Amino acid sequence: MEKKKTTGKKAKGRRKRKLKVPAWAAVAAAALIVALGIGLPLGRRAWLERQSLGGDKARAGASLPAMAFSELGIDISHHNEGPILWDSLRVMVDRSGRTIRDLERARKVYPVKFVFIKATEGVSMKDPKFKSYWAEAGEHDIRRGAYHFFRSSRDGELQAKNFIATVGSLRHSDLPPVLDIETIHRGCTYKLLNERILQWLKAVEAHYGCKPIIYTSDSFARDIISEEIKKGYPIWIAHYEVESPLSKDWTYWQFTDRAHVYGMPGPVDLSIRK
Secondary structure (H helix, E strand, O other): OOOOOOOOOOOOOOOOOOOOOOOOHHHHHHHHHHHHOOOOOOOHHHHHHHOOOOHHHHHHOOOOOOOOEEEEEEOOOOOOOOOHHHHOOOOOOOOOOOOOOOOOOOOOOEEEEEEOOOOOOOOEEEEOOOHHHHHHHHHHOEEEEEEOOOOOOOOOHHHHHHHHHHHHHOOOOOOOOOOEEEEOOOOOOOOHHHHHHHHHHHHHHHHHOOEEEEEEEEHHHHOOOOHHHHHHHOOOOOOOOOOOOOOOOOEEEEEEEEEOOEOOOOEEEEEEEE
């Protein structure tokens, strides 16, 4: 879930002239999406985003899982490139099942139905993009949820207070809060980590009146997270390049951090919901 943004070197030499796309090509692309049964908005902003893809348009990202799923969704933080075109977020795949941003090569199109947005980390850090992303997601037909990046070296209740103060109240349609557990600091025992995790979970559950979701890797879930936590809370598993996670009791599965999603300029985490 957590990653640092990287930037490539600027291309050297003269600028290449942008090719003008005939109007009939835009109409044909729109007709393709309609024929697939899903109306993809092609307003001016989405059209400009399509033109800005350049060479990236021809590349393909990770493939969708072969298993059946009910919904697709993304998770984002300030590390993700912008701007995000919220009214155009779609997952498109080519004939081989790989995610793409090229309308002409799309064989299937899925709407992005949910987004988890980083709100906080530790006892004091607030993601600088949370407020804007949270408000923008709330204006569109995408279910939103907020997540906290857990620091094992800090008290769980204090981290919960940081999260609650930052997120504020939730709408009825919002997803449950998420606790992102990826690291354990040197000298921290598994017992202490699980105690602090439970502090956060119980404080947030008491405040919002719903059970938070645990986001963690497959290995963390199997080797570190306690049975009490796994049995008591929904699990969101991160496990890449496998046909299915080794852990079986999950609600969400983040299967890649290299998906191409129409409306997102760079690679993005992509998850399915059972």
